[in-house]
Amino acid sequence: MVTSPERGAGADxxxxxxxxxxxxxxxxxxxxxxxxxxxxxxxxxxxxGTPHEGFYDVEDVHRxxxxxxxxxxxxxxxxxxxxxxxxxxxxxxxGIVHELIAAHLATDESIAVDPxxxxxxxxxxxxxxxxxxxLRRDERDVLLAVTPAYVGATGAARLLDMAVLPVAxxxxxxxxxxxxxxxxEARAAGLRPRACYLVPDFANPTGIRMPVSLRGELxxxxxxEDILLLEDNPYSLFPLDGERLPTLKALDTHRRxxxxxxxxxxxxxxxxxxxxxxxxxxxxxxxxxxVYLADHVARAKSMVTVNTSPIxxxxxxxxxxxxxxxxxxxxxxxxxxxxxxxxxxxxxxARRFPPPSPVTWTTPEGGFFVVVQVPFDVTDExxxxxxxxxxxxxxxxxxxxxGTEPLRRLRLSCSGLAPELIDEAxxxxxxxxxxxxxxxx
Amino acid sequence: MVTSPERGAGADxxxxxxxxxxxxxxxxxxxxxxxxxxxxxxxxxxxxGTPHEGFYDVEDVHRxxxxxxxxxxxxxxxxxxxxxxxxxxxxxxxGIVHELIAAHLATDESIAVDPxxxxxxxxxxxxxxxxxxxLRRDERDVLLAVTPAYVGATGAARLLDMAVLPVAxxxxxxxxxxxxxxxxEARAAGLRPRACYLVPDFANPTGIRMPVSLRGELxxxxxxEDILLLEDNPYSLFPLDGERLPTLKALDTHRRxxxxxxxxxxxxxxxxxxxxxxxxxxxxxxxxxxVYLADHVARAKSMVTVNTSPIxxxxxxxxxxxxxxxxxxxxxxxxxxxxxxxxxxxxxxARRFPPPSPVTWTTPEGGFFVVVQVPFDVTDExxxxxxxxxxxxxxxxxxxxxGTEPLRRLRLSCSGLAPELIDEAxxxxxxxxxxxxxxxx
Numbered sequence: 020m021v022t023s024p025e026r027g028a029g030a031d032x033x034x035x036x037x038x039x040x041x042x043x044x045x046x047x048x049x050x051x052x053x054x055x056x057x058x059x060x061x062x063x064x065x066x067x068g069t070p071h072e073g074f075y076d077v078e079d080v081h082r083x084x085x086x087x088x089x090x091x092x093x094x095x096x097x098x099x100x101x102x103x104x105x106x107x108x109x110x111x112x113x114g115i116v117h118e119l120i121a122a123h124l125a126t127d128e129s130i131a132v133d134p135x136x137x138x139x140x141x142x143x144x145x146x147x148x149x150x151x152x153x154l155r156r157d158e159r160d161v162l163l164a165v166t167p168a169y170v171g172a173t174g175a176a177r178l179l180d181m182a183v184l185p186v187a188x189x190x191x192x193x194x195x196x197x198x199x200x201x202x203x204e205a206r207a208a209g210l211r212p213r214a215c216y217l218v219p220d221f222a223n224p225t226g227i228r229m230p231v232s233l234r235g236e237l238x239x240x241x242x243x244e245d246i247l248l249l250e251d252n253p254y255s256l257f258p259l260d261g262e263r264l265p266t267l268k269a270l271d272t273h274r275r276x277x278x279x280x281x282x283x284x285x286x287x288x289x290x291x292x293x294x295x296x297x298x299x300x301x302x303x304x305x306x307x308x309x310v311y312l313a314d315h316v317a318r319a320k321s322m323v324t325v326n327t328s329p330i331x332x333x334x335x336x337x338x339x340x341x342x343x344x345x346x347x348x349x350x351x352x353x354x355x356x357x358x359x360x361x362x363x364x365x366x367x368x369a370r371r372f373p374p375p376s377p378v379t380w381t382t383p384e385g386g387f388f389v390v391v392q393v394p395f396d397v398t399d400e401x402x403x404x405x406x407x408x409x410x411x412x413x414x415x416x417x418x419x420x421x422g423t424e425p426l427r428r429l430r431l432s433c434s435g436l437a438p439e440l441i442d443e444a445x446x447x448x449x450x451x452x453x454x455x456x457x458x459x460x
Numbered sequence: 461m462v463t464s465p466e467r468g469a470g471a472d473x474x475x476x477x478x479x480x481x482x483x484x485x486x487x488x489x490x491x492x493x494x495x496x497x498x499x500x501x502x503x504x505x506x507x508x509g510t511p512h513e514g515f516y517d518v519e520d521v522h523r524x525x526x527x528x529x530x531x532x533x534x535x536x537x538x539x540x541x542x543x544x545x546x547x548x549x550x551x552x553x554x555g556i557v558h559e560l561i562a563a564h565l566a567t568d569e570s571i572a573v574d575p576x577x578x579x580x581x582x583x584x585x586x587x588x589x590x591x592x593x594x595l596r597r598d599e600r601d602v603l604l605a606v607t608p609a610y611v612g613a614t615g616a617a618r619l620l621d622m623a624v625l626p627v628a629x630x631x632x633x634x635x636x637x638x639x640x641x642x643x644x645e646a647r648a649a650g651l652r653p654r655a656c657y658l659v660p661d662f663a664n665p666t667g668i669r670m671p672v673s674l675r676g677e678l679x680x681x682x683x684x685e686d687i688l689l690l691e692d693n694p695y696s697l698f699p700l701d702g703e704r705l706p707t708l709k710a711l712d713t714h715r716r717x718x719x720x721x722x723x724x725x726x727x728x729x730x731x732x733x734x735x736x737x738x739x740x741x742x743x744x745x746x747x748x749x750x751v752y753l754a755d756h757v758a759r760a761k762s763m764v765t766v767n768t769s770p771i772x773x774x775x776x777x778x779x780x781x782x783x784x785x786x787x788x789x790x791x792x793x794x795x796x797x798x799x800x801x802x803x804x805x806x807x808x809x810a811r812r813f814p815p816p817s818p819v820t821w822t823t824p825e826g827g828f829f830v831v832v833q834v835p836f837d838v839t840d841e842x843x844x845x846x847x848x849x850x851x852x853x854x855x856x857x858x859x860x861x862x863g864t865e866p867l868r869r870l871r872l873s874c875s876g877l878a879p880e881l882i883d884e885a886x887x888x889x890x891x892x893x894x895x896x897x898x899x900x901x
Contacts, residue, residue, distance in 0.1 A: 030743035030750040031715055037742065038597050040763070041756040049762060053553075067550075075548045077529055080771055081522055088518055107516045107730040112494075141582045141732075141765040148764050152619065156479050174763040178593065274472055289548040291582075291769035301478065302471035309471040315482040321490060322481070322615040323589050324582040324765065328732035330521055331769040 040178045045170060048418045051399060059406040063444040065431040066412040068223065068387050070284045071356045073437060079287075083337025084330070090340050110329045112317045114139025116336040120280065120294050122344040127256070129269045130278070136298035136311045138320060139327045143253065143281035143293030147216075148175040149319045150249060150277055150295055153312065154213045155181045163201055163215035165193050167419030169223045169251070172216045183421065186215060192229035193217060195240055202244050214247035214277065219267055220255035221386020224419050224430040228384045231264050238267065241275040247299070253281040256350055257357045258385035274299045277312070282335055284434075285346045285353075292327060292335045357387065360433035360441055364389060367445040378452060380431075387434040390416060395455045396425035408454065411447035481619045486611060489859045492840060500847040504885040506872040507853040509664065509828050511725045512797045514878060520728075524778025525771070531781050551770045553758045555580025557777040561721065561735050563785040568697070570710045571719070577739035577752045579761060580768045584694065584722035584734030588657075589616045590760045591690060591718055591736055594753065595654045596622045604642055604656035606634050608860030610664045610692070613657045624862065627656060633670035634658060636681055643685050655688035655718070660708055661696035662827020665860050665871040669825045672705050679708060682716040688740070694722040697791055698798045699826035715740045718753070723776055725875075726787045726794075733768060733776045798828065801874035801882055805830055808886040819893060821872075828875040831857060836896045837866035849895065852888035 034042045052066060091097040091105060105115060117137040124130040140146040154160060162176045166185035176183045184201050187194040198215060205212045219229040229237070241248050250267045268278040278296040286292070297312035320326070342348035365382060368389070372378040377394035395401070397415045406412055416428035436444060475483040493507060532538040532546060546556060558578040565571040581587040595601060603617045607626035617624045625642050628635040639656060646653045660670040670678070682689050691708045709719040719737040727733070738753035761767070783789035806823060809830070813819040818835035836842070838856045847853055857869035877885060 029741070031740040032742045032753065034742055034744050034749075034756070036597065037594050037753075037756055038760070041594055041759045042744070046759045046762065050759065069550055072545060072549055075544050077525075077544055077547055080525065080547065084518075084521065103516050103518055104513060106518055106521065107728040108513055109510055109724070109729040141586075141769070144766045145582075145764060153478050153482055156477065171763065171766075178760060178763045283550070287548040287771075288550040289770045291765065291767065291772075299472040301473045301475055303475050303483070308475075312473065315475070315478055318482045318487045318491070319479070319619060321487065322612065322619045323586060324732065325585045325612075326732065328582070328769050328772040329730045330728075330775060331732075331772050334771060 038178070040174070043174075043177055044423055045174055045177060045418075045421070049170060049174075052414065052418070055403065055406050056412055059410065059412070062406050062410040062412045063440055063447060064412045064435055065433070065444050065448065066414045067435045068432045069435045070288065071353055071434060073356065074352055075287065079338070080334055083334045083341065086337035086340050087333040090336070106329050106333055110326050112321050112326050113137065113313065114294070114327055114332060115329055116292075116332045116339070117294070119336050119339045119344060123339055123346055124296070126343075126345045127347045128266055130266065130296070132268075132296050132298055133311075136313045137294050137296050138313050138316045139292060139294045139332055140320065141293070141324050141327050142283065142291040143251065143279050144171050144175065145320070145324065146279045146293045146295035147172060147249070147251070148178070149316045149323065150279070150297065151175055151179050151181055152319045153315050154247070155179055159209060160211045160213050161205055163198065163212055163246070165215070165217040165222070167224055167416060168216065169218065170418060172249075172251070173421060182210075184212065185421070188222070188225060188227060190227070191233050192219060192222060192225075192227040193233065193237060195233070195236060198237075198240065199244065202246060212246055214249050215241070216249040216251065218251045218254070220252055220264065221257065221383055221388070223254075224388050224414070224416060225390055226381055226383025226386050226388040228258075228264065228386075234265070234267055234270055238270055238273070238275055242273050246275075248276045249279060250276050251279040251281070253284045254386040256285060256347055257354055257387070259358055259361055260384065268296065282346075285350050286335050286338045290331045290335050292331050356438065357385075357434060359438050360436065361385070361387075361389075363438060363441040364431065364433045364445065367442055371445060371449040372452075377456065387432050389431045389433070390428055391431055392428050393452055393455070394457060395427065397427060397429045398425045401455060404455070405448075405451045409447045409451035411444055411451060413448070479619070481615070484615075484618055485864055486615055486618060486859075486862070490611060490615075493855065493859070496844065496847050497853055500851065500853070503847050503851040503853045504881055504888060505853040505876055506874070506885050506889065507855045508876045509873045510876045511729065512794055512875060514797065515793055516728065520779070521775055524775045524782065527778035527781050528774040531777070547770050547774055551767050553762050553767050554578065554754065555735070555768055555773060556770055557733075557773045557780070558735070560777050560780045560785060564780055564787055565737070567784075567786045568788045569707055571707065571737070573737050573739055574752075577754045578735050578737050579754050579757050580733060580735045580773055581761065582734070582765050582768050583724065583732040584692065584720050585612050585616065586761070586765065587720045587734045587736035588613060588690070588692070589619070590757045590764065591720070591738065592616055592620055592622055593760045594756050595688070596620055600650060601652045601654050602646055604639065604653050604687070606656065606658040606663070608665055608857060609657065610659065611859060613692070614862060623651075625653065626862070629663070629666060629668060631668070632674050633660060633663060633666075633668040634674065634678060636674070636677060639678075639681065640685065643687060653687055655690050656682070657690040657692065659692045659695070661693055661705065662698065662824055662829070664695075665829050665855070665857060666831055667822050667824030667827050667829040669699075669705065669827075675706070675708055675711055679711055679714070679716055683714050687716075689717045690720060691717050692720040692722070694725045695827040697726060697788055698795055698828070700799055700802055701825065709737065723787075726791050727776050727779045731772045731776050733772050797879065798826075798875060800879050801877065802826070802828075802830075804879060804882040805872065805874045805886070808883055812886060812890040813893075818897065828873045830872045830874070831869055832872055833869050834893055834896070835898060836868065838868060838870045839866045842896060845896070846889075846892045850888045850892035852885055852892060854889070
């Protein structure tokens with residue numbers, strides 16, 4: 020009775036019968052990257068922004084679960100029945116580790132927020148998706164996004180039929196003049212720009228970190244122009260020099276910032292636990308309230324995933340407890356790996372492409388990513404060739420733009436490989452570039 | 461620095477600035493039910509459709525996790541590194557327990573499907589949400605729903621701006637004439653009815669089970685009228701007499717049924733793991749494919765939650781392995797509790813409201829729910845009074861309709877209480893009814 024989908028079998032639908040996003044080149048691009056990695060398991064990956072897994076252990080899951088249950092018993096006075104119910108039954112829509120997350124934000128980020136303004140989500144992607152869902156009232160509501168932009172942001176907007184207006188990044192991470200211009204032009208066209216999505220610390224894909232002074236100016240602009248800033252912050256714990264800058268949310272005195280929290284890089288991606296801090300106040304129509312924007316995000320969540328797996332939340336909670344609420348403490352070894360890898364990558368590029376060379380690259384102050392300029396169009400076919408002939412993977416920068424024209428840039432990620440493989444991967448990458456570069460370039 | 465939302469504080473938004481769904485009475489109703497339960501912890505709940513938790517144990521989580529990891533090592537030959545990566549890293553969008561789910565469907569439901577046509581989701585709610593997202597191309601696409609309908613279905617549609625057309629249930633679970641009429645009227649109005657949502661086995665809230673003959677007629681109708689059936693099946697393992705009927709999906713020879721799978725009632729709600737079987741074939745626009753509708757659902761998922769927590773999936777996988785892939789086997793004790801509770805509830809109602817009485821109720825053949833007709837309007841205020849003065853909770857039936865006019869019906873659930881508390885809860889319920897019923901009624 021099992022039917023396998025075969026070419027030529029009678030189809031039940033055409034793809035055009037379905038929502039446009041599922042056939043979008045943007046989403047197909049993601050699939051293509053996964054698929055090519057699957058077809059070339061022998062290739063070294065400078066593509067994936069996955070966290071270093073050298074220190075992972077399945078026993079961590081058991082230990083963290085036990086720590087969280089002990090915390091419920093000891094610190095919160097739960098009975099065994101309450102512990103059991105908390106982990107295994109339906110639970111609070113906004114989550115059960117909100118207080119531990121608030122403590123982490125205070126400890127590691129100097130962000131002071133009411134735990135009630137936090138919604139724990141099924142990964143940061145859901146935080147972003149729900150925030151956009153809540154903010155998009157109708158087809159006039161649009162998102163601004165510093166571009167090149169993480170495909171998760173533009174993809175979520177696409178799935179919600181929410182137009183995305185690109186904002187130039189410029190050398191410092193955001194071009195404020197372009198942002199102002201985009202906002203005003205959108206308003207003149209009858210649109211409502213609701214928020215600007217950005218990654219201020221070691222952006223994906225550019226690796227750029229916004230200077231502090233620019234953060235202040237951006238917050239002033241957001242207030243003046245009446246937009247929100249959606250601050251996505253997966254990488255700020257990993258500066259190259261150990262010096263961290265205050266997040267936008269830490270500097271946010273007028274509730275202009277919705278803070279999107281990922282724990283995939285700092286705990287485990289497999290927990291699929293993220294969160295959103297949405298402490299903006301919403302006046303209810305019946306004259307009640309105000310309530311937090313987080314409460315509205317939670318209402319949307321109740322119709323998407325009901326609540327985030329409390330088992331997964333307990334693992335994350337245990338991990339936070341293990342290091343006294345500090346993710347900085349929990350990531351000392353990983354930070355060292357990322358620093359070493361990024362240094363190896365930047366030094367390795369410099370050795371392989373000494374000036375003058377048509378190959379140039381960015382020099383990020385931290386994070387996972389380096390953008391490389393090459394003297395040829397970076398298409399999916401070129402990536403296929405790199406995987407097959409040179410056994411090295413990376414990400415075409417085109418995938419971070421809504422257009423489909425090829426660019427001459429690509430992204431390298433230093434996070435997924437063991438340090439001893441970085442040089443081998445770069446040797447392969449250099450061989451690939453040599454094979455593709457036009458003679459004399 | 462912590463701001464608490466206080467009445468009179470300057471708000472940043474009016475609720476009308478946000479998506480309409482978050483201010484919808486439907487979603488507020490859900491909040492109201494949770495909130496009233498929180499305010500009356502001493503009340504016995506005949507409201508919640510939560511599974512019986514008497515057999516739950518946190519150690520189950522550890523044991524199931526270990527079982528699944530052993531399965532990866534022993535049955536699938538994974539190295540320790542692969543086990544670790546499977547549980548803790550990013551993973552396959554469609555999930556990692558699809559083969560175990562396919563085996564369960566074959567064992568318990570006589571449903572034979574390709575595991576590749578399954579997407580594992582963050583609870584059944586996400587399965588429903590993603591399916592609707594994929595099917596709704598534009599504002600002309602509408603959902604049919606047998607009404608009264610589970611609020612999760614109408615709420616998900618509302619969040620997607622997808623209109624829901626109610627279909628009469630009638631005494632057998634669906635009125636096929638009304639379904640045909642609704643489809644044709646919708647098409648005449650320029651709309652595209654894509655699918656009909658229904659719970660054929662012990663529906664929520666009515667408890668009705670569709671007869672087998674009607675299931676066949678419904679499948680014929682779906683084929684004739686070219687619509688899909690969204691079959692939601694959380695309760696079919698719990699018939700009163702032990703006799704089970706074939707699901708629509710088991711009878712589906714023409715890929716007309718998208719099957720929505722919940723494990724919240726049969727494993728743990730806290731895992732938040734559900735799934736969708738979508739084996740319909742989709743022709744890709746570039747002439748590729750066909751691929752499964754499941755692949756398109758997965759693309760949507762990649763922009764909502766990326767993938768379902770593999771830790772949570774591993775717990776579910778371990779539970780399935782523990783009983784040789786059979787959830788029927790895993791739920792023998794629970795089935796016995798539900799049978800006993802439902803019998804106690806039906807017998808208890810009969811003793812307390814002997815005929816002739818203005819109070820009548822449905823007599824379901826299984827599941828969790830009984831609908832009671834009472835001689836007064838069942839408003840939220842009446843529920844408040846029941847909770848406060850009589851310490852018993854239940855659910856107004858109004859919450860299962862899109863309208864807001866009060867009805868004279870309410871839903872009782874037998875699943876959440878220990879058997880020894882059912883009679884006490886019914887005593888309180890009878891006292892509440894006596895206090896509300898008009899004199900002489």
